[in-house]
Each structure stands twice: as C-alpha cells, then as structure tokens.
Amino acid sequence: MGMGQRPRPSGRRPPGGGAASPRSLPPRCSPGSAPRGGKSSEKKRSFEELLLTPEEMAILDQNETPDITKISSPKWHPLHSYVLALQIPLMDRLLDSGVDINLLDKDGFTPLHKAVIGKKEAVISHLLRRGANPHVRDRDGATPLHYAVQVGALQTVKLLIKNRVDVNVADNDGWTPLHLAIQSRNRDIAKILLVNGADKTRRTKDGRTALDISLCFGRDFKSYDLAKLVKLVPANRKM
Incomplete structure (x- = not known):
C-alpha cells in the first residue's frame, strides 16, 4: 500500500530514515509465494528505531527529559518528538500554546500517525481526546488505521473504529x-x-x-x- 513511510514490509521511501511502505506482495502472487515483510527481522525492531537514527534513539533514552531539540529538526516539530518520548505534559504545553495537533512532518505524518507507529497507547488516547484528526492521510494516502493494522495494535484498531474512522479507506x-x-x-x-x-x-x-x-x-x-x-x-x- 503506498502508505507514506510505514514500518516496513517492502520498499518505498523510508520516512526520516528508516520506515517504508507497510505492504508488499511479490510481483506474481501464487500459492507458496509469501509476501515479503511479514516476520522479517526488520519488523522485530522497535518502531522508534524505524523513525529515528541510533544517535537520536540514544538521546531519547538519556533520561526522563531528553533534549528533544536535538531530534526534532529538520525532520519534524518537537511535538512529534514528545509523542515518541511519551512526554504528555510537554505535549500539552505545546498544544496549549497553539501548536496544531494535526501538524504534519515532511512525510505527511501527524503526531497521531507517530503515536500509532510507536504503539504509544496512552498518547494515542490522549491525542484523540484532545481532538486529533484520525482521518489524515500521509503522502502515500495511509491513515493511522492503516498503521495500527500494520503494527498489529488491536486495541488501537478498536479505538480508531470507535472514533468513526472509515474501515474501507x-x-x-x-x-x-x-x-x-x-x-x-x-x-x-x-x-x-x-x-x-x-x-x-x-x-x-x-x-x-x-x-x-x-x-x-x-x-x-x-x-x-x-x-x-x-x-x-x-x-x-x-x-
């Protein structure tokens, strides 16, 4: 599916350095030819690793209040980094100051896309309560629901359906x-x-x-x- 840069099975442009299109089938799909991706070693990696470089991951893991400025630009706004860092109070400070909750990064990801890809359930629920739009598509046309399915997040799929997303998008x-x-x-x-x-x-x-x-x-x-x-x-x- 052309989903913007999704955590990967297959090959489209990786967003911010690592993730790619979530679905990919062999050119000829015949019985016995399994789609690439599935249980690949890449899929076993954390999804933060697909969005961040090793250096950025090290910064994120430093302590309870990592230096977010070092992993925010030019890829994305600090709001996106706070999402990955589970820094809900800091997210709220930005949102209360007028930052758009649906702010897009260069790959067309909203903070909600990032939270879903990172399987940050508390952040997902918080963003939805604060009015995040679950229908936004990234530049490959993928919605948060596509990504929730891709990462196998059953409870997130249920939550998005409860928020009236289109299951046939x-x-x-x-x-x-x-x-x-x-x-x-x-x-x-x-x-x-x-x-x-x-x-x-x-x-x-x-x-x-x-x-x-x-x-x-x-x-x-x-x-x-x-x-x-x-x-x-x-x-x-x-x-």
Whole structure:
C-alpha cells in the first residue's frame, strides 16, 4: 500500500530514515509465494528505531527529559518528538500554546500517525481526546488505521473504529486496512475490520482482493483459516 513511510514490509521511501511502505506482495502472487515483510527481522525492531537514527534513539533514552531539540529538526516539530518520548505534559504545553495537533512532518505524518507507529497507547488516547484528526492521510494516502493494522495494535484498531474512522479507506495503491490485516496474517484484526463493515470485495490497484492476498501464503493452516474467515463473514456486515 503506498502508505507514506510505514514500518516496513517492502520498499518505498523510508520516512526520516528508516520506515517504508507497510505492504508488499511479490510481483506474481501464487500459492507458496509469501509476501515479503511479514516476520522479517526488520519488523522485530522497535518502531522508534524505524523513525529515528541510533544517535537520536540514544538521546531519547538519556533520561526522563531528553533534549528533544536535538531530534526534532529538520525532520519534524518537537511535538512529534514528545509523542515518541511519551512526554504528555510537554505535549500539552505545546498544544496549549497553539501548536496544531494535526501538524504534519515532511512525510505527511501527524503526531497521531507517530503515536500509532510507536504503539504509544496512552498518547494515542490522549491525542484523540484532545481532538486529533484520525482521518489524515500521509503522502502515500495511509491513515493511522492503516498503521495500527500494520503494527498489529488491536486495541488501537478498536479505538480508531470507535472514533468513526472509515474501515474501507484505501491508500494511493488501493490497499485498505483489511488488505493489510490479511497480508500481516492477523486474524483478530481482520475479524474486527470485517464485523465493522470492511468490504472484502475491494480490490487494490493491481486487482487483488483480501481473499487473493490470503491465498498468497500457500496451504498452511493459518492461510486456510484466513481464507475461511474472509469467505464466511458477509461483505459490508455491520455489528
């Protein structure tokens, strides 16, 4: 999916130095050819590492009040850094001084995008309570919901749905959150999306449905289980 720079499976431009497009399938998706990404060693890294350089990570880990100015520019505003550092009081000081809660960085990420990618649940809830827009797309068309699915954050997916995000929103390559959930082989998230109205008939720009993607993994039990889930849950079902 062209999601701006997402934590990666595959290859688009990395945001701020490390993350890339969250979804990627082989050029020819046939049974037995699994999508790249999935359980790659890169995905095992913390998502802060995909957004920050090792030097910036060291600054962030220094103490309870890291020198944020050293990791904020020219990539992004200090607000984004406070999000990654879980510095909610400092975030609030900036917001109370008039800083835009939906401020974009150079990759089109809002603070909410960053919080979702970093799996900062307390920050995500706080930003949403303060009015953060969960519908903003990055420059590849990816919303926070796309990223929540990509990083496997089930509770964040539920929270975003509760905040009335569109479960069928597609990025610039036509990938919806359901396509990503199936590509990530995350049955629990796929089910949540389906029962909340995800359209299993939607196709990516290269013509793949969620079922097509589930069949790219071969014939192991998990692939069968995903395909069965997609087939059994009625399209556009709402609960």
